[in-house]
Amino acid sequence: MSEDKTVRTTPAFPGRRWLLPSALVEQLDPDADGAGRRSRRTARDWFVDFACFGLAVLIGLLSVDTLDQEAHLPYGWGVADQLIGALACAAVWLRRRWPVGLAVAMVPVGLVSVTSGGAALVALFTVAVHRPFRYTAWLTGAFVLVQPVFFWLRPDPQLPYLVANLLGVLLAVTAAGWGMLARSKRQLLLSLRDRARRAETEARLRAEQAQRLAREAIAREMHDVLAHRLTLLSVHAGALEFRPDASRAEVARAAGVIRESAHEALQDLREIIGVLRADEADDGARPQPTLAALDTLVAESRRAGMEVAFVRRVTDPAAVPASVGRTAYRVVQEALTNARKHAPGAEVALSVTGAPGDGLAVSVRNAPPEGEVPAVPGSGQGLIGLTERATLAGGTLEHGPTADGGFEVRARLPWG
Incomplete structure (x- = not known):
């Protein structure tokens, strides 16, 4: 429990959370938005979402020229292509909630709509960032397998078939690789943060152990002194017991030693109890x-x-x-x-x-x-x-x- 308390009370990048993804902030500081509630998007999240949406729209607009050059297609097909592309770009805003589902939906959509290519790349990038490698590998393979079919059904009027396929594969692999790089950086940051937390916890435990050992050492030293005092008490009490004919001066001297030793033994005992009860080693303890x-x-x-x-x-x-x-x-x-x-x-x-x-x-x-x-x-x-x-x-x-x-x-x- 103490370790968990120490970790949770440590602020994660105070004053700079808006520069980090909300998912990363939530993992670095679980109490940032309260337990059981979904974390709000940071300024960086909004910036990335707008950038992804703008990139999908830009690639879709550039693909409209390709539709104009496909004269063999009916006019309604071009309108449907642009409508599907617009819906795909709008669906980019759902990429954080359903990254895998969006990417899977983009596989068949990419076969019928050339203007949805940007949204498909953004969806693949999102999966690479937020999901393990196996999801990225399967979806990247699906996108790569779809490319030959797409360019066979709708050949590019400006590029040869092989070049168009290689370019499509390169774009898909680049999007997936970029996303995996971002994910690895995020995981590295989390790992370093976790190591720092463990190091802080271990340092605190070592400090507590050192304090405990110091208290025990002081208690042992005082125990030796206390044994010394009690031995004096026992010896002089035994002398009085075995020498009932001792002179008044000897009795008074022995009584004085007994009184002084008893007083000092009581003080030593109080110091031992104080040291053992203290949360920290007593810096004011008398020198050994x-x-x-x-x-x-x-x-x-x-x-x-x-x-x-x-x-x-x-x-x-x-x-x-x-x-x-x-x-x-x-x-x-x-x-x-x-x-x-x-x-x-x-x-x-x-x-x-x-x-x-x-x-x-x-x-x-x-x-x-x-x-x-x-x-x-x-x-x-x-x-x-x-x-x-x-x-x-x-x-x-x-x-x-x-x-x-x-x-x-x-x-x-x-x-x-």
Whole structure:
């Protein structure tokens, strides 16, 4: 339905429809004259109709001289010939409504009336313009077969029999060829217009798909941030549960982190819902974090009570591609989140090194946990998602336990 709506609301040659045939305007713009009603003739239609009528009359008048030279025919035959020719010229105005019927009627009429030759050519031309090739071929063949009979019954006094036949055949073939040329041009215009409409529809669908993918990408990014916030909530709530003897200062600090994380998680959730509900990607959405945001992430983790040793040796950090920086940030964020979940209180060593041409290496290693680890609900799909993200970025990601019982996440991303 959307595609049909888009096509119908696109104007077809605005301001220039009077230059096109009414049939072509109707096909280019179906709503031009309303559904179910016959389209009105354009200025071009009237001009062509008058031109065809004038051509039929002109050829008929030129043929009157031939009647004067046929002295062997009775006077009444000449009058009847001219009367039939006049009726044939008048019938030219019916060529748009009944093109095939008019052309078929002109075949026997041409045998008895020399002044109807112009109307016969116009009828043949009309069939070639408005009907498929098979109709044109049959009627052209009929006109060609009639020519020898006509010139045998009424030989031309000025031309030999063979020359007269060749001239008649040439006129019939020329009229049919001219009409087929006009029809092919019309079909070409319709085809080009249809292609343009399809291209516009495909471009619109691609734009909508790009917007949808952008919204999904933003939602995925915010989902990672939201998971980070909720993990902080879970970790600190679990700490309060397993340490009822904590000092008032520790309880207040944990409560502050829980309150701040809950507030930020609520804001992230609102942004996710807003992005998914929006018809277009939100241009005002906050920028996605890159490599430069690692300091803020580490500081946030330290405020939450983690011991993070951060080493960064990156040549020209500003030159790191944005996509690579985002991937590195997400790897570090997910690794720190997992460390808080599964090794609370353990020291975490974070290392980010790299240079253009060598790639970017990210390593997050945590020591083995001390004591009992609180049960934290989670999907366990974070590392799988990170592996896919790193693969899409052209890099690799490895993870697993270390020899001392800890855990390490290593990622290598292309740069340059």
